[in-house]
Each structure stands twice: as structure tokens, then as C-alpha cells.
Amino acid sequence: MKTAMRFAGILRNDTVRPPTHAPNAAEIETIRAALDAAGVLAREAAE
Numbered sequence: 001m002k003t004a005m006r007f008a009g010i011l012r013n014d015t016v017r018p019p020t021h022a023p024n025a026a027e028i029e030t031i032r033a034a035l036d037a038a039g040v041l042a043r044e045a046a047e
Helices: 002-007 025-038
Strands: none
Touching (some): 002 025
């Protein structure tokens, strides 16, 4: 969820607290592709 919010430009950082684990590279690419297909992929990172 936080990775998608970072890609959408809502968050600057997608770091999660334990015991949650960050998504792996394949999961991150799947999230990026889904957001791009939905038209909500941010062009620049949130500030």
C-alpha cells in the first residue's frame, strides 16, 4: 500500500515498520504497472 502511495506521489517514503516487510522487486514492478495502467502513476516524487 505505501509503495503504491509513493508511486502516486502521495508519500515521499514507503518504509514500513516491523514486522511488515517491504515488497520485493517483482511486487514493486507489479504495483508500478498497475498504477501506470490506472493513470495514477506520479511523474515526480512527492515532496
